[in-house]
Amino acid sequence: MDIxxxxxxxxxFSAVFSERELIGNYSFNSILVYxxxxxxxxxxxxSHPEWGIAENIxxxxxxxxxxxxxxxxxxxxxxxxxxxxxxxxxxxxxxxAIIIFVPSVSQHxxxxxxxxxxxxxMISLAFVTYFFIKxxxxxxxxxxxxxxxLLGVWESIxxxxxxxxxxxxxxxxxxxxxxxxxxxxxxIFMPAQIILxxxxxxxxxxxxxxxxxxxxxxxxxxxxxxRKGVRIYSAYGG
Amino acid sequence: xIKRYLSLYLxxxxxxxxxxVQFRGNFLLLNIGSLLWSLTLVFxxxxxxxHVSSVKGWSFGHSLVLVGIYLMFDSVIKALxxxxxxxxxxxxxxxxxxxxxxKPANSQFLVSFSRFxxxxxxxxxxxxxxxxxxxxxxxxxxxxxGFLIAFSAFILGIIVVYSLWFMIxxxxxxxxxxxxxxxxxxxxLRISRIPIDTFxxxxxxIFSFVLPLVFISTVPAKAIWGQVSWQIMVYGFFxxxxxxxxxxxxxxxxxxxxxxASS
Numbered sequence: 001m002d003i004x005x006x007x008x009x010x011x012x013f014s015a016v017f018s019e020r021e022l023i024g025n026y027s028f029n030s031i032l033v034y035x036x037x038x039x040x041x042x043x044x045x046x047s048h049p050e051w052g053i054a055e056n057i058x059x060x061x062x063x064x065x066x067x068x069x070x071x072x073x074x075x076x077x078x079x080x081x082x083x084x085x086x087x088x089x090x091x092x093x094x095x096x097a098i099i100i101f102v103p104s105v106s107q108h109x110x111x112x113x114x115x116x117x118x119x120x121x122m123i124s125l126a127f128v129t130y131f132f133i134k135x136x137x138x139x140x141x142x143x144x145x146x147x148x149x150l151l152g153v154w155e156s157i158x159x160x161x162x163x164x165x166x167x168x169x170x171x172x173x174x175x176x177x178x179x180x181x182x183x184x185x186x187x188i189f190m191p192a193q194i195i196l197x198x199x200x201x202x203x204x205x206x207x208x209x210x211x212x213x214x215x216x217x218x219x220x221x222x223x224x225x226x227r228k229g230v231r232i233y234s235a236y237g238g
Numbered sequence: 239x240i241k242r243y244l245s246l247y248l249x250x251x252x253x254x255x256x257x258x259v260q261f262r263g264n265f266l267l268l269n270i271g272s273l274l275w276s277l278t279l280v281f282x283x284x285x286x287x288x289h290v291s292s293v294k295g296w297s298f299g300h301s302l303v304l305v306g307i308y309l310m311f312d313s314v315i316k317a318l319x320x321x322x323x324x325x326x327x328x329x330x331x332x333x334x335x336x337x338x339x340x341k342p343a344n345s346q347f348l349v350s351f352s353r354f355x356x357x358x359x360x361x362x363x364x365x366x367x368x369x370x371x372x373x374x375x376x377x378x379x380x381x382x383x384g385f386l387i388a389f390s391a392f393i394l395g396i397i398v399v400y401s402l403w404f405m406i407x408x409x410x411x412x413x414x415x416x417x418x419x420x421x422x423x424x425x426x427l428r429i430s431r432i433p434i435d436t437f438x439x440x441x442x443x444i445f446s447f448v449l450p451l452v453f454i455s456t457v458p459a460k461a462i463w464g465q466v467s468w469q470i471m472v473y474g475f476f477x478x479x480x481x482x483x484x485x486x487x488x489x490x491x492x493x494x495x496x497x498x499a500s501s
Binding site: 011019023159165172 | 261263264267268269270271272274275277278281282285286288289290292293294425428429431432436437438
């Protein structure tokens with residue numbers, strides 16, 4: 001878990017809040033809670049299949065998958081799920097400790113059963129959405145040998161519009177509008193806001209609809225690119 | 239002697255440059271990716287300063303100068319040592335150090351500088367552009383002398399970071415193979431993305447005197463608008479010389495426990 005950037009943002013915010021008490025709707029305490037939640041969500045939601053996929057394509061290992069009677073993508077998603085299970089072993093005690101030892105966290109949280117349910121749906125959709133986006137980045141290895149650059153481009157967009165850099169409601173309206181149509185706002189920022197009890201049910205519903213629309217598009221695109229990619233796959237090194 | 243090492247380094251540069259631009263498309267795309275990534279930092283400050291006009295004496299313009307210098311620093315230090323330091327644990331573990339020790343040149347020099355990386359080259363110019371743009375559009379008062387001090391502080395920063403990083407890597411001699419040893423120190427550099435004098439007091443003292451990372455971006459930035467005392471520069475000079483000397487002594491010490499295994 002890459003916590004350094006967040007730690008640095010928190011450090012700077014502690015200086016910012018020494019100048020004034022409220023920024024937007026946030027106090028220093030609530031922004032601290034916000035960052036803790038987004039960090040945990042980041043671990044839970046974001047998967048990294050792109051490295052494995054790109055390596056399989058580059059090194060020619062993909063051939064052995066193509067010959068076996070199984071679906072490569074299903075293999076990847078199972079892999080990621082298992083990895084998430086592993087990560088949760090560390091994440092769950094971490095979150096529990098924070099809720100117990102940092103009293104302001106539970107003060108800011110508000111969740112009822114219905115909210116918990118939409119949260120669960122949203123996080124699951126977010127996991128799959130991220131998986132397909134990262135898979136597409138991995139597939140770029142069919143055409144470009146290295147994909148690190150594409151990952152860099154994606155990370156920049158995702159850092160800004162997922163709310164990991166700064167809460168989206170603190171951004172100028174123009175940026176907020178961009179974030180609204182992208183899927184990543186609903187992967188991290190909105191679930192965090194739901195936990196903090198700041199989103200109406202209607203907004204949550206719209207969020208889930210946008211997520212589903214993106215997901216349909218991504219699944220369609222992934223299948224198309226996969227078919228094209230396998231056709232030009234040259235299996236060198238394999 | 240300095241002339242000999244300079245000409246040696248020039249030869250490394252030539253060889254490495256041909257290697258780096260071998261895959262031209264990839265080289266360009268990598269740089270574009272790295273460039274975009276560096277812009278996220280600019281956006282962060284833009285968003286924050288939408289809500290406040292200054293933070294502990296740092297305005298938006300001042301902070302952008304700091305970001306620009308940080309990006310330049312990151313680009314330069316990575317170009318110099320990235321490809322060397324990331325190989326470091328492997329070289330020792332695999333016994334490849336033998337080939338370096340038997341060459342007729344300083345082994346620390348060869349281990350540290352024989353591979354030059356251009357993966358983040360554009361970031362250097364992006365950083366410079368951000369510095370110049372913020373100075374002009376926020377009308378920050380500057381002087382030629384200030385630039386000179388800033389440049390010296392920047393060089394001191396490079397020496398300090400190189401020495402600290404190198405010393406951490408020496409652990410590879412004792413701990414065996416740890417592939418991620420390279421990442422033990424690097425993330426610490428990121429604290430220079432924000433002005434160190436906005437930190438809580440104890441942290442300020444640590445990063446000014448114990449691990450003088452303040453020379454990466456905070457001191458060079460403040461030097462540009464003439465807010466740096468001569469005392470800190472003198473301290474920086476002695477700290478850099480001391481750390482470099484210490485890194486060399488520790489290198490020689492660590493070499494004694496090199497077993498040349500598996501070579």
